Amino acid sequence: GPKFPQVVVLFGATGDLARRKLLPGLFHLANAGFMPGCRIVGVSLDDLDAEAFRTFAREALDQFSMRRPDPADWAVFAESLDYVPLAGGAEAVRAAVARAEASLEGECRRLHYLSVPPSAALSAVRLLGEAGLVPRSRIVMEKPFGTDLDSARVLNARLHEVFAEEQIFRIDHFLGKEPAQNILAFRFANGLFEPIWNRNFIDHVQIDVPETLGLGKRSGFYESTGAYRDMVVTHLFQILAFMAMEPPTALEPMPIGEEKNKVFRSMLPLDPRHVVRGQYIGYRQEEGVDPESDTETFIALKCGIDNWRWAGVPFFLRTGKRLAEGQRIISIAFREPPKSMFPVGSGVGAQGPDHLTFDLADASKMSLSFYGKRPGPGMRLDKLSLQFAMRDTGLIGEVLEAYERLILDAMRGDHTLFTTAEGIERLWEVSTPLLEAPPPVRFYAPDSWGPKSIHQLVAPNAWRLPF
Numbered sequence: 262g263p264k265f266p267q268v269v270v271l272f273g274a275t276g277d278l279a280r281r282k283l284l285p286g287l288f289h290l291a292n293a294g295f296m297p298g299c300r301i302v303g304v305s306l307d308d309l310d311a312e313a314f315r316t317f318a319r320e321a322l323d324q325f326s327m328r329r330p331d332p333a334d335w336a337v338f339a340e341s342l343d344y345v346p347l348a349g350g351a352e353a354v355r356a357a358v359a360r361a362e363a364s365l366e367g368e369c370r371r372l373h374y375l376s377v378p379p380s381a382a383l384s385a386v387r388l389l390g391e392a393g394l395v396p397r398s399r400i401v402m403e404k405p406f407g408t409d410l411d412s413a414r415v416l417n418a419r420l421h422e423v424f425a426e427e428q429i430f431r432i433d434h435f436l437g438k439e440p441a442q443n444i445l446a447f448r449f450a451n452g453l454f455e456p457i458w459n460r461n462f463i464d465h466v467q468i469d470v471p472e473t474l475g476l477g478k479r480s481g482f483y484e485s486t487g488a489y490r491d492m493v494v495t496h497l498f499q500i501l502a503f504m505a506m507e508p509p510t511a512l513e514p515m516p517i518g519e520e521k522n523k524v525f526r527s528m529l530p531l532d533p534r535h536v537v538r539g540q541y542i543g544y545r546q547e548e549g550v551d552p553e554s555d556t557e558t559f560i561a562l563k564c565g566i567d568n569w570r571w572a573g574v575p576f577f578l579r580t581g582k583r584l585a586e587g588q589r590i591i592s593i594a595f596r597e598p599p600k601s602m603f604p605v606g607s608g609v610g611a612q613g614p615d616h617l618t619f620d621l622a623d624a625s626k627m628s629l630s631f632y633g634k635r636p637g638p639g640m641r642l643d644k645l646s647l648q649f650a651m652r653d654t655g656l657i658g659e660v661l662e663a664y665e666r667l668i669l670d671a672m673r674g675d676h677t678l679f680t681t682a683e684g685i686e687r688l689w690e691v692s693t694p695l696l697e698a699p700p701p702v703r704f705y706a707p708d709s710w711g712p713k714s715i716h717q718l719v720a721p722n723a724w725r726l727p728f
């Protein structure tokens with residue numbers, strides 16, 4: 262953990278993310294002794310006092326904390342919570358931070374967490390500047406970082422007027438997931454797969470993150486964001502970079518960032534003809550949604566990385582709300598053998614190519630599917646598989662939820678699992694053709710796998726899900 266006591270200034274303190282992840286996460290970190298001391302100053306548009314914020318936090322923990330809060334632990338945590346309505350301005354935030362610091366022993370550090378939509382990020386940054394809260398501090402910026410190339414550039418430029426780059430942590434919580442980091446271990450700690458990790462052996466890759474979840478109370482945010490900005494330009498592309506990058510020279514922020522940025526630089530600009538935008542039937546009737554909304558709640562697309570390793574290998578990405586299943590998989594389809602000696606009708610190839618599949622569920626899972634002989638006379642082939650589940654290994658460290666891990670890293674000043682300004686700007690650049698000429702949304706039934714045209718998108722291949 263960090264060496265110094267921390268004052269966390271949480272913007273968007275009554276928002277969905279704070280409720281689901283940040284407050285439960287901070288509670289766990291504070292409790293499990295990861296920090297020498299911690300005070301939290303919540304800030305948001307809501308007109309609450311500290312007591313009402315504590316009630317809000319308590320309800321959030323009851324609903325979303327992985328463990329039931331122990332009364333004594335809760336009492337300590339509740340004490341550490343304070344709240345300032347945004348209307349109080351810079352002076353009120355400054356005063357609350359000063360009070361928090363006075364109550365902690367020793368020199369403190371500040372972590373400003375901006376859990377706010379892109380449109381509100383700059384005013385929060387300015388407020389922190391005005392309040393004189395820049396020294397001894399780090400700032401975490403939530404995704405999406407900007408809404409297109411121009412706004413991301415402006416945001417970076419304005420941010421740099423107030424904070425130095427070393428102070429800035431652009432968060433993408435998918436990189437904090439254990440199984441995402443396990444991709445790096447799997448690829449670079451083993452000699453077996455890396456030699457075949459390229460266009461000569463890999464036919465295509467799918468990154469598929471269907472969600473059953475709807476909007477909840479987030480229609481305000483979601484209407485102006487949509488599935489592409491909410492998930493693809495952030496999480497899915499970051500995962501793609503872990504899959505596709507060259508071995509970094511060291512497991513450190515600069516070398517890793519550089520290899521990821523090389524992937525992004527090699528990405529082909531998105532072609533709107535290879536994008537399916539969808540909207541679930543009923544979305545337009547939800548509270549807070551425009552009855553003629555063109556926001557996509559689903560997106561599937563084909564993209565490519567035009568470098569030596571990946572030229573010609575399609576990457577298919579899909580994600581959406583209100584789909585049939587919640588899954589987070591990366592599936593690598595290997596090329597089929599050049600020639601088959603097995604009789605017609607033996608079953609070879611009938612169930613698709615061999616796959617290596619990573620499951621980004623909370624505890625890593627992986628499987629490798631291949632053809633093998635079905636027992637019995639003759640030669641009938643079947644798709645078989647090797648399965649790995651971290652859960653079955655008995656290896657249980659102190660598992661941190663993705664946000665917890667990343668909050669600690671930011672407090673310690675470790676940028677390894679954060680995204681870079683250059684990488685983000687490049688991803689918006691790649692996105693420009695799609696953002697400028699989005700194809701019309703197609704409707705899909707809730708609990709389905711998306712609009713019908715998703716099959717054409719991957720043809721002659723097929724979606725790996727549902728298994």
Ligand code: BG6
Pocket residue numbers: 472474491492589
């Ligand atoms: C968030 C998106 O960043 O990620 C949500 O804003 C999405 O819309 C969520 O549901 C998915 O994260 P996880 O960790 O539940 O897979």
